[in-house]
Amino acid sequence: QVQLVESGGGLVQAGGSLRLSCAASRTISSITFMGWYRQAPGKQRELVAQITSAGYTVYADSVKGRFTISKDIGGNTLYLQMNSLKPEDTAVYYCRARTPADYWGQGTQVTVSS
Secondary structure (H helix, E strand, O other): OOEEEEEEOOOEEEEOOEEEEEEOOOOOOOOEEEEEEEEEEOOOOEEEEEEEEEOOOOHHHHHHHEEEEEOOOOOEEEEEEEOOOHHOOEEEEEEEEEEOOOEOOOOOOEEOOO
């Protein structure tokens, strides 16, 4: 079992930056996949970025070059550094872990004003 708690969301102006954190209840180095997803009002939840236990990363086209996913090596925290934020990045951001059992956090709101 893995509990996930996100933090770091908030209100920021377009062009600004935020860093999201996801604290897990156990070390995450061996978790097969960890990722960040987001869901905007009226839209489906979508993948933002994913990192494997080996450190391979995948990004949605819409965030490539602006967002960076990383994790504490040997620790229990997943991060999402978000730069050059746009209004269309506004959403609730969720942390996900697949062990392969599937775990989700409760989400953190990110609002980008124009």
